[in-house]
Structures are given as structure tokens and as C-alpha cells.
Amino acid sequence: MTTEAKNNPPLGRVIVITSGKGGVGKTTSSAAISAGLAKKGFRTVVIDFDVGLRNLDMIMGCERRVVFDFINVIQGDAKLKQALIKDKRLDTLSILPTSQTRDKDALTKEGVEQILNELKTEFDYIICDSPAGIERGAQLAMYFADEAVVVTNPEVSSVRDSDRVLGLLGSQTKRAETDGAEPIKAQVLITRYDPSRVEIGEMMTVEDVLEILAVPLLGVIPESKAILRASNVGTPVVLDAPSAASEAYEDAVIRLTGTELEMRIVGERKPGLFQRLFGRTA
Amino acid sequence: MSLFDFIRKPRQPKSAQTAKDRLQILLAHERSREGSPEADYLPMLQADIVAAIRKYVAIGDKDVEVRMERGDQMSSLEINIELPKTPATKAG
Ligand SMILES: Nc1ncnc2c1ncn2[C@@H]1O[C@H](COP(=O)(O)OP(=O)(O)O)[C@@H](O)[C@H]1O
Numbered sequence: 001m002t003t004e005a006k007n008n009p010p011l012g013r014v015i016v017i018t019s020g021k022g023g024v025g026k027t028t029s030s031a032a033i034s035a036g037l038a039k040k041g042f043r044t045v046v047i048d049f050d051v052g053l054r055n056l057d058m059i060m061g062c063e064r065r066v067v068f069d070f071i072n073v074i075q076g077d078a079k080l081k082q083a084l085i086k087d088k089r090l091d092t093l094s095i096l097p098t099s100q101t102r103d104k105d106a107l108t109k110e111g112v113e114q115i116l117n118e119l120k121t122e123f124d125y126i127i128c129d130s131p132a133g134i135e136r137g138a139q140l141a142m143y144f145a146d147e148a149v150v151v152t153n154p155e156v157s158s159v160r161d162s163d164r165v166l167g168l169l170g171s172q173t174k175r176a177e178t179d180g181a182e183p184i185k186a187q188v189l190i191t192r193y194d195p196s197r198v199e200i201g202e203m204m205t206v207e208d209v210l211e212i213l214a215v216p217l218l219g220v221i222p223e224s225k226a227i228l229r230a231s232n233v234g235t236p237v238v239l240d241a242p243s244a245a246s247e248a249y250e251d252a253v254i255r256l257t258g259t260e261l262e263m264r265i266v267g268e269r270k271p272g273l274f275q276r277l278f279g280r281t282a
Numbered sequence: 283m284s285l286f287d288f289i290r291k292p293r294q295p296k297s298a299q300t301a302k303d304r305l306q307i308l309l310a311h312e313r314s315r316e317g318s319p320e321a322d323y324l325p326m327l328q329a330d331i332v333a334a335i336r337k338y339v340a341i342g343d344k345d346v347e348v349r350m351e352r353g354d355q356m357s358s359l360e361i362n363i364e365l366p367k368t369p370a371t372k373a374g
Pocket residue numbers: 019021022023024025026027028029132191192193221222223224225227228231245
């Protein structure tokens with residue numbers, strides 16, 4: 001994408017990153033995908049929908065700069081522009097942090113819709129990091145989505161929950177409820193995939209998961225040490241040193257923007273002597 | 283970079299240490315706020331500042347920008363207010 005694209009009208013695509021199950025990599029993926037899109041020049045905002053358990057700010061590395069949050073904007077205590085945190089690494093990236101309030105009812109459908117509509121006038125991609133579960137927060141994160149990325153680990157409970165969430169995407173969302181509207185475009189992102197365990201039959205294969213869920217595949221993110229490192233330092237993995245995980249996320253981002261790209265499973269390279277000598281990690 | 287750099291163990295701050303440092307700063311702040319009356323004082327502070335300035339100049343709600351940068355020793359609060367060219371019009 002070229003810089004002149006910034007003068008084009010914003011795409012205003014709302015993409016929810018969801019899963020049902022917790023701890024499968026939604027927040028990690030939201031951070032990586034939004035940074036990946038912004039790196040390509042797309043005006044991108046990532047919203048934390050996990051009310052009460054703010055975490056995206058830490059993964060994005062902007063936790064010290066939170067002033068206002070999503071709920072402050074919904075309740076009229078702050079303007080949206082004031083609550084958006086501009087990323088210091090990419091000028092095309094903004095973060096809307098969630099609130100630490102325990103009052104989950106603070107999130108209203110009208111409030112969410114109003115904020116999304118305002119964001120659509122300025123951003124190409126609006127990435128919604130869903131909380132786990134299928135309660136209010138998760139419902140609202142998916143309700144107004146145009147597309148969904150269903151984050152799934154190759155593991156029985158995660159696949160089952162993903163199936164459940166796919167059902168909700170097809171029934172409990174604005175697109176599902178609107179006559180004649182195109183359904184939400186849902187894709188699976190398989191994360192924490194360990195090729196060595198797949199090889200010895202300890203982990204389901206990509207094909208196994210796809211056969212069960214029957215939705216298109218956005219990408220396969222390998223289990224990678226780079227993820228913990230990136231979260232330690234507050235850098236989305238695609239902005240950190242190149243790794244198997246960052247490459248896999250970059251591929252997924254290319255597919256998300258509608259470009260066809262051959263599927264490959266990026267393996268975690270074992271560091272050779274040269275890499276150990278010069279301190280590059282895989 | 284020297285060829286022998288890898289022998290000296292802490293070549294650069296280890297990411298685990300960075301994680302711990304970040305958490306300590308953040309949690310010190312969050313714990314002190316939890317349940318205290320000053321929790322979430324920023325929206326009120328902003329409203330007060332806007333009200334004070336409006337006594338003299340007509341500014342809109344969107345003309346105020348509040349930025350925060352928290353540190354372990356001190357935090358900084360930066361408030362930017364955009365003043366209209368002519369202070370004639372009434373605030374929106
Ligand atoms: N590809 C991966 N390789 C290794 N660890 C991962 C990977 N993806 C996520 N994790 C780890 O899994 C945990 C849960 O991830 P997170 O993104 O917070 O999940 P969720 O938002 O779905 O609850 C975190 O500790 C994260 O570092």
C-alpha cells in the first residue's frame with residue numbers, strides 16, 4: 001500500500017478477533033494483526049473489549065499512557081479522540097484501551113455502535129479484541145463485525161468453543177439479523193501449532209481442525225518463544241525481531257487484506273552455531 | 283558488536299527483567315487507585331479545567347487533549363488546549 005492511499009476514503013472494516021475459549025491467543029493476535037496492518041500503511045485501530053481485565057495495553061506497550069478508556073467515551077466523560085492512544089512506533093496505529101471497571105453493564109450496544117461508526121470515518125481497519133466466553137463483552141465485540149478471525153488451538157476444547165462461536169457469528173450479530181445483509185466473513189487462525197507434536201501424532205493437524213470447523217483458514221501461527229519475549233517488552237510480535245511467529249502473522253495479514261497467498265507453516269528454526277555466536281534468536 | 287559479546291551473559295537487558303519492571307510500575311499505580319475516591323479522577327479533572335477556561339475563552343469539548351506518561355519515579359500529565367482564533371463565538 002502506498003502513502004497516497006492515506007488520502008483515500010477509509011475502508012472502515014470491523015474485524016473481531018474471537019474464540020470462546022480463553023488463553024488461546026486472541027490478544028496476542030489482535031496486537032500482531034493490527035500492527036501488521038498498520039505497518040502496511042492501513043489506518044488501524046485496535047479496541048480492547050475485555051472490560052474489567054485490561055491487557056491489550058500491556059501487549060501493545062502503551063500501559064503507562066492510558067488516560068481515558070472505552071467506557072469513559074461511552075459514558076460521555078471523554079471524547080473518542082482523547083481516549084485513542086497513538087502508537088509511538090507506527091503513526092497509522094491507534095489503541096482504544098478498555099476500562100478496569102467491574103461494572104460490565106457499562107458496555108452498551110448503542111455506545112459500541114456509536115464509537116464504531118465514528119471510527120469507521122477515520123480508519124481502514126477496526127480490530128476488536130474479544131474477551132473469552134460468550135457473555136455480553138464477547139457478544140458486543142462480534143455484534144457489529146464485518147469479518148471474524150476465530151482463534152483456535154489444535155486442542156479439543158478450543159475447537160469445540162470455536163464451533164460454538166461460529167454458530168453465534170451466524171445468528172447473534174447485526175449482519176445475521178439484517179435481511180439481505182452479507183453474512184460475517186469468518187476465518188480460522190490456528191495458533192500455538194507445534195509441528196513436531198503434529199508429526200508424532202500428539203496434536204491434531206491443520207487439516208483435522210479445518211475438516212471439523214469447515215471455514216476458510218487465515219493462517220497457522222506456530223508455538224513460538226518469540227511471543228513471550230514480545231509480550232515481556234510490550235511489542236507486537238510483528239514489530240519485534242523476525243521470528244517464525246512474526247512471519248506467520250505477516251502472512252495472515254496479507255490474506256486478511258484480500259490478497260491470495262499460498263499457505264505455509266513457518267517452523268521455529270533451531271538456532272545454529274552462527275546464530276548463537278551473533279545472538280540472533282529464531 | 284564484538285565477537286566475544288555473547289560470553290558476557292547479560293548482553294542486553296533480558297526481556298523477563300523488562301516485563302517485571304513494567305509490571306511493577308503499572309501495578310503500583312493500579313493498586314493505589316483501586317477503590318480509592320480519587321480513582322478515575324481524570325475525567326473530572328478535565329471537566330474542571332474546561333469549565334475554568336470557559337470562564338474566559340470559548341473552547342469546545344474536543345479542543346482539550348490530555349496525555350499521561352507514568353514512570354517509576356514520577357508521572358507527567360500533559361494538557362493541551364487549543365484556543366480559537368477569535369474568542370468571540372460561544373463554546374459548543
Ligand atoms: N503462538 C504462540 N506461541 C507461544 N505462546 C503463545 C502463542 N500465542 C499465544 N501465546 C501465549 O498464550 C497466552 C494467552 O495468550 P492471549 O493472547 O492472552 O490469549 P487470549 O487473549 O485468547 O486469552 C499468553 O501467555 C501468550 O503469550
